[in-house]
Amino acid sequence: MVQECGTERIAGCQFNLSVMSDDFADVILGALDQVVTSKVWKDTDDVSTCVRGRIEHVFDVVKAVYLQAAKTGKHVEMSGTFSIGCPGDSSGDTHMDVSSERMNEAASTDIQQKAGCKFALYPMNTTNYMDVIYEQIDLSKEAGVTVSPSHYATRLDGEAADIFNAMESSFTKVQEAISHTTMTFTISANSPSNR
């Protein structure tokens, strides 16, 4: 499929990165310093960071930020919400007129880090949302992740990069069928707690 630049829909993610150590600020700033964010709009405040742009670049950046922080071996968590097509969202703050080449994929692929994640998809503005989820997603076909049920969420375990790839695949498929789709997630690595 040929896609023209600037004609796609604006996706975004509000996320917060948590590093459980006294030097959390250095770890977070160090991670951000290694991530190329030129293809997304980005804003950080005291609660969370928001990135907006094409789906692939939003996922590329969020995944890279998590991997760069988690590779320190510290207990690192990220929670966030991916969103597309929200009718209340403004059309501003976008970087849509860019190529599809991912700026951080090569660096992210080099990072091995096991993680656990719980995520949930919310197709909005529809009365057959459960059918859409079942029809669009087949997590058993996602490479490298093991899938288990959890209250209010689906749990994925495996390499953090594979987990993000599975979430991107799920989100991308559902938003092709449902205009306003959101997806929440919490991913955690190096936790001292038992599974």
Added chain:
Amino acid sequence: MVQECGTERIAGCQFNLSVMSDDFADVILGALDQVVTSKVWKDTDDVSTCVRGRIEHVFDVVKAVYLQAAKTGKHVEMSGTFSIGCPGDSSGDTHMDVSSERMNEAASTDIQQKAGCKFALYPMNTTNYMDVIYEQIDLSKEAGVTVSPSHYATRLDGEAADIFNAMESSFTKVQEAISHTTMTFTISANSPSNR
């Protein structure tokens, strides 16, 4: 309104508490130790904690956990999703047959802690979800919180306890109109980042 025990709907919350310090485990365990959880079902793993029960007790416990951790003065974040009426959710793991008296309200009220929060409501299985949100919620009437817009979320600032009260009020009102309602939030205190 007289409510009989055991006849209400099961609410729940999946949340993760993040403490940005080397002694995060002690802070989290210390906070949990000061929260009475006898009126909710609770399960913690390496990714998140899930509590389930009556709406008021789910909020009472989640708020208390956050306040007990944040009162340490450390940079403490919590992200989570409140949910009720999910058709895919099991009916188990409940503690519905309890009185409405909140076990942690007195202790929580004593804790003063400023915070910032972004939250979003997702009324599911309906095509007029934006109308429902506008009709049910009037955040300007919530005591102690200032309200501002954010991408994909609404921002609340004020005392952490007031923020949780405003979220509980919003969630409770929307779920009276919409059977399956979810609400995501991220709350942060003592962050070194600028607003």
